[in-house]
Amino acid sequence: MGLRKRRGSKRRFGSRSSSFDYRREEQLHRTPGRMFLSGSSDIASLFTQQGKKGTNQDAMIVWENFGSRTDTVFCGVFDGHGPFGHLVAKRVRDSLPLKLSAHWEVNIKSDEVLREVSLNTSSMCSEDTSFLSAEEESRNSIDLEETGKQPEIFQTLKESFLKAYKVMDRELRMHASIDCFCSGTTAVTLVKQGQDLVIGNIGDSRAVLATRDANNSLTAVQLTVDLKPNLPAEAERIRKCKGRVFALHDEPEVPRVWLPHNDSPGLAMARAFGDFCLKDFGLISVPEVSYRRITDKDEFIVLATDGIWDVLSNKEVVEIVSSCPSRSYAARALVELAVRAWKTKYPTSKVDDCAV
Numbered sequence: 001m002g003l004r005k006r007r008g009s010k011r012r013f014g015s016r017s018s019s020f021d022y023r024r025e026e027q028l029h030r031t032p033g034r035m036f037l038s039g040s041s042d043i044a045s046l047f048t049q050q051g052k053k054g055t056n057q058d059a060m061i062v063w064e065n066f067g068s069r070t071d072t073v074f075c076g077v078f079d080g081h082g083p084f085g086h087l088v089a090k091r092v093r094d095s096l097p098l099k100l101s102a103h104w105e106v107n108i109k110s111d112e113v114l115r116e117v118s119l120n121t122s123s124m125c126s127e128d129t130s131f132l133s134a135e136e137e138s139r140n141s142i143d144l145e146e147t148g149k150q151p152e153i154f155q156t157l158k159e160s161f162l163k164a165y166k167v168m169d170r171e172l173r174m175h176a177s178i179d180c181f182c183s184g185t186t187a188v189t190l191v192k193q194g195q196d197l198v199i200g201n202i203g204d205s206r207a208v209l210a211t212r213d214a215n216n217s218l219t220a221v222q223l224t225v226d227l228k229p230n231l232p233a234e235a236e237r238i239r240k241c242k243g244r245v246f247a248l249h250d251e252p253e254v255p256r257v258w259l260p261h262n263d264s265p266g267l268a269m270a271r272a273f274g275d276f277c278l279k280d281f282g283l284i285s286v287p288e289v290s291y292r293r294i295t296d297k298d299e300f301i302v303l304a305t306d307g308i309w310d311v312l313s314n315k316e317v318v319e320i321v322s323s324c325p326s327r328s329y330a331a332r333a334l335v336e337l338a339v340r341a342w343k344t345k346y347p348t349s350k351v352d353d354c355a356v
Contacts, residue, residue: 028094031063032065033063033064033065033066034061034062034063034064035061035062035063036059036060036061036062036093038331038332040327040328040329040331041062041064043062043064043073044062044073044075045327045328045329045330045331045332045356046060046062046331046355046356047331047332047334047335047354047355047356048060048335048353048354048355048356049335049336049339049353049354050353051307051342051350051351051352051353051354052350052351053350053351053352053353055086056086056353057079057080057081057085057086057089057185057353058077058078058079058080058089058305058307058353058354058355059077059078059080059086059089059090059092059093059185059355060076060077060078060093060303060355060356061074061075061076061093061097062074062075063075063097066097066101066191067101067104067105069193071193071194072191072192072193073191073192073193074097074100074101074189074190074191075189075190075192075301075303076093076096076097076187076188076189076190076303077186077187077188077205077303077304077305077355077356078090078092078093078185078186078187078205078305078355079185079186079203079204079205079305079306079307079353079355080183080184080185081183081184081185081267081272082182082183082184082265082274082275083179083182083183084178084179084180084183085183085184085185087178087183088172088178088180088183088184088185088273088274089185091172091175091178092168092172092185092187092273095168095171096164096165096168096187096189097189099163099164099167099168100160100161100164100189100191102164103159103160103163103164103167104156104157104160104191107156107157107159107160108156150291151196151291151293153193153196153198154196154198154291157191157198157289158198158289158291161189161198161200161287161289162286162287162289165187165200165202165273165285165286165287166285166286168273168285169273169274169285172273172274173276180273180274180275180276181275181276181277182264182265182275182277183274183275184267184272184273184274184275185203185272185273185274186202186203186204186205186269186272186273186305186306187200187201187202187203187205187273187287188200188201188202188203188205188206188207188224188303189201189287190207190301190303192294195293195294195295196291196293196294197291197292197293197294197301198289198290198291199223199224199289199290199291199292200287200288200289201224201225201227201287201288201289201290202227202269202271202272202273202284202285202286202287202288203227203269203271203272204226204227204228204268204269204306204309205224205303205304205305205306205309206222206224206226206303206304206306206308206309207222207223207224207301207302207303208220208221208222208223208301208302208304208314208317208318209221209222209223209292209298209300209301210298210299210300210301210302210318210321210322211295211297211298211299212297212298212299213297218299218318218319218322219315219318220313220314220315220317220318221314222314223290223292223301224288224290225288226306226309227269227270227271227288228255228268228269228270229245229255229256229257229267229268229269229270230245230255231270234270234271235255235270237270237282237284238257238270238281238282238283239282240282241280241281241282242260242281242282243257243258243259243260243278243281243282243283244257244258244259244260245257245258246258248266254268255268256268257269257270257278257281257282257283259277259278259281260281264277265277265278267283270282270283270284271283271284271285271286271287272285273285299322300321300322302317302318302321302334302356303356304317304334304354304355304356305352305353305354305355306352307338307342307351307352307353307354307355308334308335308338308354308356310342310352311338311341311342311345311346312334312337312338312341317334320333320334320337321333321334331356334356335354335355335356338354339351339354
């Protein structure tokens with residue numbers, strides 16, 4: 001009787017949770033300026049295509065006027081993996097931007113409060129500071145120089161990215177209807193506000209910038225690092241946590257993460273949302289956060305899952321997008337050429353999902 005009661009209550013809880021999720025998704029999908037399906041707007045082109053491995057596990061989003069800021073855009077691509085990877089990717093696509101926006105707002109208000117407190121207390125501290133030694137004054141000026149190297153928006157958004165990713169992963173662990181034990185997703189996300197660009201990345205999806213060099217030639221600049229297990233720092237962390245890193249004999253070019261005493265699951269990345277079977281063994285969901293100031297020489301940014309990057313170089317991707325006669329068709333053209341490249345380069349392999 002007790003077991004049946006627990007099962008029944010769990011079903012009812014799951015039903016309420018699913019109903020709430022559905023209502024929230026419906027509300028999200030009606031948000032002005034938020035795109036998550038193949039299509040285009042004045043500033044972006046999106047396209048995704050299912051590969052030959054089953055359900056399309058890729059997801060993507062462009063959100064204009066992000067956080068109710070008219071000069072701000074959020075973009076992201078998410079490559080799910082595992083039995084429920086498609087659900088994880090969509091969940092992160094829908095939830096992560098909301099968490100990032102919320103933490104960003106809190107951090108901005110905190111900074112404003114701290115600034116006000118600092119101004120109010122500066123006069124009170126004037127007598128104390130007059131007794132600082134020359135060495136202390138020098139050290140303080142060095143600290144100011146170090147913190148002054150990055151703009152304030154980067155410091156604020158970096159903290160917001162770190163918090164949002166942490167809370168997102170915790171939510172997935174506790175999710176009632178998505179089993180994330182052996183399923184997860186990558187995430188490469190960015191916020192562009194004015195000329196400031198901040199990127200948060202886990203996994204092996206990638207962001208590439210097309211910019212003009214000194215000769216006015218269009219060149220590709222990779223903005224993110226593919227966080228794979230063969231990177232020395234990633235491999236060291238995983239091994240310190242008793243995880244194992246090695247490639248299979250039939251694919252020596254693909255290092256994977258394995259449990260200490262079991263040849264599973266063989267995850268081909270060192271950071272991801274979900275995949276809780278590996279979270280005690282070196283896999284993390286902490287993003288690498290980076291900053292770039294956009295200039296007049298920068299033309300566009302491509303965010304894409306590894307279905308693109310596994311078969312096309314950064315240079316090829318930039319050339320394809322720049323040569324596309326219609327901006328609205330750029331993402332579709334890139335995916336179609338990637339699919340063609342899959343069939344040419346790996347005729348015996350199944351084409352991967354692609355999202356741009």
